[in-house]
Amino acid sequence: MATNALASSTFPSEHYLNASYGIRSWLLTTDHKRIALLYLASVTFFFMLGGIFAFIIRLNLLTPQGTLVSPDIYNRLFTMHGVAMIFFFLVPSIPAVLGNFLIPLMIGAKDLAFPKLNLLSWYLNIIGGCFVLYSFSTGGLDTGWTFYHP
Numbered sequence: 001m002a003t004n005a006l007a008s009s010t011f012p013s014e015h016y017l018n019a020s021y022g023i024r025s026w027l028l029t030t031d032h033k034r035i036a037l038l039y040l041a042s043v044t045f046f047f048m049l050g051g052i053f054a055f056i057i058r059l060n061l062l063t064p065q066g067t068l069v070s071p072d073i074y075n076r077l078f079t080m081h082g083v084a085m086i087f088f089f090l091v092p093s094i095p096a097v098l099g100n101f102l103i104p105l106m107i108g109a110k111d112l113a114f115p116k117l118n119l120l121s122w123y124l125n126i127i128g129g130c131f132v133l134y135s136f137s138t139g140g141l142d143t144g145w146t147f148y149h150p
Helices: 002-010 023-027 032-060 071-107 115-137
Strands: none
Touching: 032 071, 032 115, 071 115
C-alpha cells in the first residue's frame, strides 16, 4: 500500500501523452514534448523513405548493367535519397526532436518560448516534404544529392 501511495504522488495522472485525445489535440498542440513527438514521427517517415530509395539503388547495383531502373531514374533516386536523408532526417533530428523534448526539461522551463512558432516550424517541414515528394512524382531532379552536375 505504501508503494501505491508513493507511485501516485510521484507520477501525475495527466501528462503530455494523455492530456487530451484525438488527432486535433496533437495537430494544434503547443506542448513542446508533443511537438517533439510529431517531429520524431515525421523524421522516422522520411528516414524510412530515404531507406527505400537507398534499397532500390542497391538493388540496381546488384548487376553490372543496372537493369532494375534506367540511368535517369537512378539519378533521381540518388537525388531523392540525399534530399530525404539530409534535409528531412539529419537536419531536423537533433535540434527539433531532442532540442524540443530535452532542453526545456534540462533547464527547468515549463515550455519553450513561442510554442505556436515551434508548431509552425513542424508544419513548414511537413509542407516542404510534401513538395519534395510531389516533385519526385512529377519527374523529380536528377542532379545528385549535391545539386551540381559533375
